[in-house]
Amino acid sequence: MVTLSLQDRERLDGRHGPAAALAMRVLVRCAGVMGAARLVDIESAHIDGCLYHGQTSLDFVERLVSGGGKVVVPTTLNVGSVDLIHPELFRGGDALRRDASRLMQAHLELGCESTFTCAPYQLKHRPRLGQQIAWAESNAIVFANSVLGARTNRYGDFIDLCAALTGRAPYCGLHLPENRLGQVLFRVDGFPSDPDGRDIWYAALGLWLGRHAGPLIPVIEGLPSDTGEDELKALGAAAASSGAIALFHAIGLTPEAPSLAQALGGQPPVRSMTVTAADLRAMRDSLNQAPAGATLAAVSVGTPHFSLAECARLEALLARQGAPLAVDFYVNTSRYILWEMEANGLAARLRQAGVEFVTDTCTYLTPIMRDTRGVVMTNSGKWAHYAPANIGVQVAYGSLGECVRSAQLGMVAFDGQ
Template sequence: MMLELSADDQSMLQGEHGPAAAAAMKILVAFSNAVGAPKLLDISGAHIDGCLYHGKAGLDFVERLVEGNGRVLVPTTLNVGSFDLIHPGMVKMPAAQEAPARRLMKAHLELGCQATFTCAPYQTRFRPGFGEQIAWGESNAIVFANSVIGARTNRYGDFIDLCCAMTGRAPSWGLHLSENRRGQILFELTGAFEPSDALFVGVGLIIGRASGDRIPVISGLPQPRDEDQLKALGAAAATTGAVALFHAVSITPEANTIDEAFHGMAPDETIRITRADIDHALAKLSSVPDGAPLAAVSLGTPHFSHEEWMRLLPLLRELAPSRGIPIYVNTGRATLTRLQDEGALAGMEAFGLIPVADTCTYVTAIIERLDGVVMTNSGKWAHYAPGNIGVSVAFADIRDCIRSAAVGHVLRSVS
């Protein structure tokens, strides 16, 4: 099948909009042909996952676009980088690595991208609406946009997301199309479940491992307290699997009923999830028992929302952790600015609070001590941190994380 290009696409491909735009369109055309897309479609926004410095090739790619006078054509947010530009003193990075890491972040700004540096662009003013066609990188952002908002994007990796942003186009393929958003595998929660944060993480872990490349539908999930619980579910599912879209019956916008979620068809498979399944999935996130000495707490992967901060700050005052155990909270700079403007963080450093912006503690050397246990409320952080930074992890809800910081060792409530 030949890819159908519009007159504007052809003009861009032929270099009439400059060499950078031509390069981006050439790559996008090759990608679209590879996936069998018949044409390109307009997008209203993009989110770029290439700000994290992995080596010279990534920087060279973006620098080439900058040299070719490249500019993004749609509002384009940036994912986390390898450096906290707001708190540079916290980052332990050799100068030889710091310079290109900073340069990569700056080069994206020179292309016209927004200085968001967050893995949760849906928490910013650039949040898309239902049905909007977008091109997003970053697994948790993709699954949130598709599932919770009902916007439309595929899982775009490094470079392709930027090519979409620079052309304002994406391949008409995959989850951009209604017929490809049908649920395929059903997960039924059996029994009574309280809508705890841990429940949503546990369900995400299970559906991620079991879905493969199929779109999961979840029935029996209790109504979430807020979208942060759905954020945690999606992040866990995208971490343990390739989930880019899930439907939660009577919760997410394309699944008012099971019939709607499956587009009137029968599921390929049905899997039941019990309380024991949830407990087993969550237990695998921790590598240490209760009582293990605590080195730090890390919250906010994906980045903490303003609502999560509003739940955390009273806990700090109530439980008053003051044993010198740092409580790192990864958050977007827009959220951090809002908190500072509100005066919400005044005096919080006395409880060990250390805000982290622009990056995340599982990808950047920020945590001071890695010889003890780090507690987290994040399924994603717990999954990746042992391999990324060599740390022992204990998973728990936010209250137990702060209680543990107050006593100096891992302390978890009996569920």
């Protein structure tokens, strides 16, 4: 039995309108299934359901709109199926364009912010340590929990929007401090230290963790002390793609893991594993479907969405290697990051170098790429994990530096080859 507050009951009884009543019914039923004794106030939400998956997703949101629904906490939106900033990039049918665009607009009518990014943590206002939130999108969830220390469960389509319309979420799982302690220890031995190529290894480590942690919360020991947010982003996104990880602790790097003892809550780990450089190479090789020298159709980076720092690093690599791009080079990023780059001139310089920006969506989700018949290269573990099944491409998996050099050569090229 879920204990409800007076305002919960008022919403459930329809005193705040039909949409709020529907949202509360969904939340109460989910809370019961999840074993939550009560609901908790949240301070923000991130919604994954504006990506069009069929008529059902549109019907649900339209019902909330017609019922007078409005979000009651700051609510950001994940990617949709259409780049509203660059509609000319869309290569799908008219029906998909129409319904996908309508779904994105319907969320705006509920009061959600027009962010359309899988990386809401790159926005100016992001969750703080200990803040209760209800976020969907696997990489956003793991980043918020792990790197920011906010508290959210893995919320999926519909329940995330119900939380936004009520400002409440089931109080269970990772919302509770006692459930956030690390359980399985991964000792990283010999992590590659070359700053020009190590981005690929964070993603490889994330993929390895996702496959080996199971339902347990991983604690990582042995990462470089100068590991940055974008590298932790890559790690978490890959871990959440290959497994069900919603929270990891990196000793000395993430806010709930200043020490191994604190990350584990003073208890011994359930089990311990050593991750070697050979393990990381094997994981990288498992996603790499193309040999060096294979003809390249395109490069796609920015899954999750590229940050301002990553775009600046891309510019530096393009300048260092000098040659023009021989294939399409797509950078998936948010409209807010793009607007910052428009203001400081970086966007114009990257476009001049041949880069094409994609906002509001992602190239592994929606028909945008001009050529998917050959090999597409990426430095994203998430993109490499999902793209073959989603859009039918053969993936070459390399660092950002390798992606740039390959795009300039028009064929797959790995460091040292």
